[in-house]
Amino acid sequence: MRKIFSSITSRRLPVLFVALFAAFVLYGCGSDEGKDAGDDVKVEDSGDPAKDSFKRGVQHSLKGNHDKAIEAYNESLKHNPHSAVVHSNLGFEFYDKELFDKSVESQEKALDMDPELANAYYGLAMALEKKGDNDGAAENYREFMKISKPHSLWWNNAKATVERLESK
Numbered sequence: 001m002r003k004i005f006s007s008i009t010s011r012r013l014p015v016l017f018v019a020l021f022a023a024f025v026l027y028g029c030g031s032d033e034g035k036d037a038g039d040d041v042k043v044e045d046s047g048d049p050a051k052d053s054f055k056r057g058v059q060h061s062l063k064g065n066h067d068k069a070i071e072a073y074n075e076s077l078k079h080n081p082h083s084a085v086v087h088s089n090l091g092f093e094f095y096d097k098e099l100f101d102k103s104v105e106s107q108e109k110a111l112d113m114d115p116e117l118a119n120a121y122y123g124l125a126m127a128l129e130k131k132g133d134n135d136g137a138a139e140n141y142r143e144f145m146k147i148s149k150p151h152s153l154w155w156n157n158a159k160a161t162v163e164r165l166e167s168k
Contacts, residue, residue, distance in 0.1 A: 040068075050079035054086055061093060069093045084114035091123045095130075103127035118148045122158065129165070138165045 041059035043052050057072035073090040077083065091106030107124035110117055125140035141158040148155045 048079075050076045050083070050086075053079065054083070054089075057086070057089060057093075061089065066093050066096045070097075082113055084110040084117050084120065087113065088117055088120040088123055091120070091127070095123060095127050098130075100127045100130045104131070116147055118144050121147070122154065125158070125161070129161075134165045134168060138162045141165075 041056055041063070043055040043059065046052055053072050053076035057069045057076060060066075060069035060072055070090060070093045073086050073093065076086045077090070080086070087106050088110035091103045091110065094100070094103035094106060104124060104127045107120045107127060110120035111124065114120070121140045121144035125137045125144065128134075128140060129137035138161075141162045145155055145158050145162075148158070
């Protein structure tokens, strides 16, 4: 049973994740070096601690504050442990910190909860590739492509990566 934050409309939820995913790709693979450890974000209190913690995680992620994002996503999971989206976002943070085993674990949890969560396939593929599992990476990029809009930027990136991996 999927539990996504009910107060986020189905129209706004995908936009938020596309924005986070785009920020990850643009600014990802960085470290917290040079970041202000005390840098905090402001999130309007919605009365839903899971949602508020999730929003804080997204804001920290966009700023490149991976440790704080991980902390916020873990707080969100305390209130809503069945959120595939939070598990996937957590996986991207672990990826940025080069914690690839944890990234794989988080993305797999996300996919167990929601097998249609395209970003989790993409994140899992990236982490598996970093771990040297090119076959597993290619398989997950193909799964991403099955449920993503054909010929979109991310679909094209996945296709090119599969072709590169299969030519090795």
